[in-house]
Amino acid sequence: MLIREVESFIEEDLGYDDVSCTIVPDRPAEAIIFTKEDCTVAGISEAASIFIYFGIQAETDFKDGDRLSKGDTIFRLRGGAISILRAERLSLNFLGHLSGIATLTRNCVDAVRKHSESTRVACTRKTTPGIRKFEKLAVAAGGGDTHRFNLSDAVMIKDNHIKLMGIETAIKAARKSSFTRKIEVEVESAEDAVLAAKLGADIVMLDNMQPEVIRETLALLEEKGLRKSVLVEASGGISPANLEGYAKTGVDVISMGSLIHKSRWIDISLEVIRSEN
Structure with a gap:
């Protein structure tokens, strides 16, 4: 400190x-x-x-x-x-x-490990103003992933970005910003997940999708030959109570704002x- x-x-x-x-x-x-x-x-x-x-x-x-x-x-x-x-x-x-x-x-993390050895449990930017770094380091102490500390760590294209400029234009603009930063795209459908992956997103975040829909999306990405080229993150409404269902889907990352704001x-x-x- x-x-x-x-x-x-x-x-x-x-x-x-x-x-x-x-x-x-x-x-x-x-x-x-x-x-x-x-x-x-x-x-x-x-x-x-x-x-x-x-x-x-x-x-x-x-x-x-x-x-x-x-x-x-x-x-x-x-x-x-x-x-x-x-x-x-x-x-x-x-x-x-x-x-x-x-x-x-x-x-x-222990709950997820019962079903997957590779899936990461991550926090989000839903933190207490002024002490974010301490809260995120506490997540790391518990075996979780800190995700982005701030908006400079990576480019995340969220729903409002897409509403303002569309997925393709947003990804092209993100690529121009820096060659070192990964690009993550938030999507709400399997079709948009495939589109984002085709356009070169490094990470596709499946927002507020139920576990069965996530499995279908992963299967579609596999069918299109895109599964290995992109990390898939599940986020939105995930808590300890329903975590098991998401752990069984095979996603790469499960992000939970509740790790901090509901601890x-x-x-x-x-x-x-x-x-x-």
Whole structure:
């Protein structure tokens, strides 16, 4: 985490007159951070950046992506009492939120692996403004694919692009932008998937298609000799509840905005265990 990011988060949390932490005698103290439930942990480096800024000595045996059991100690902290209290909520917010994303992602990846060894589970750009990179890195910690971090990573031609300029014109324009960026086209029918593949799209995203329609589309691409020349992504309305049906289709990528915006925070706490008189 960059220092300017840490300072921005601290400014938001402490305000200009911290009357909560400064009432405590500022003496050396020790504390632990532990999880109250099983999880896949993420946010280790973000929390560590906060501790470093406050001059807190932090030790951990874990890294992002490790599976933790209820009661595991994530960090052992030593530092000034006021600094530990000031770092508490901010570090716990990152650990709880990002571990929730990593845990949900890991569960989804494990579910897909029961049916396919090659299908990737990816997130989308449905992220919280200001902390996208942290949320996407939490997806990676859970074994998922980060997809695009921003609009500069690849060209995605979506439905509104197509309404404004058509598939063929959009793909031609995308090719002129850069030879290094992949081109992804969002389609809503098997016919458009074939057209996009014929026009040289690198990735075809099947938007809001039911699993049976996806299988039919994949079969049509195979029949046309196009299946091996394009990656096929399924997206739209996919959740842990219906993930199995999509995992069985044979698509290359399943993207889920729900990995981030429907993840549940993990219950993680900080407890002071010793202070000097």
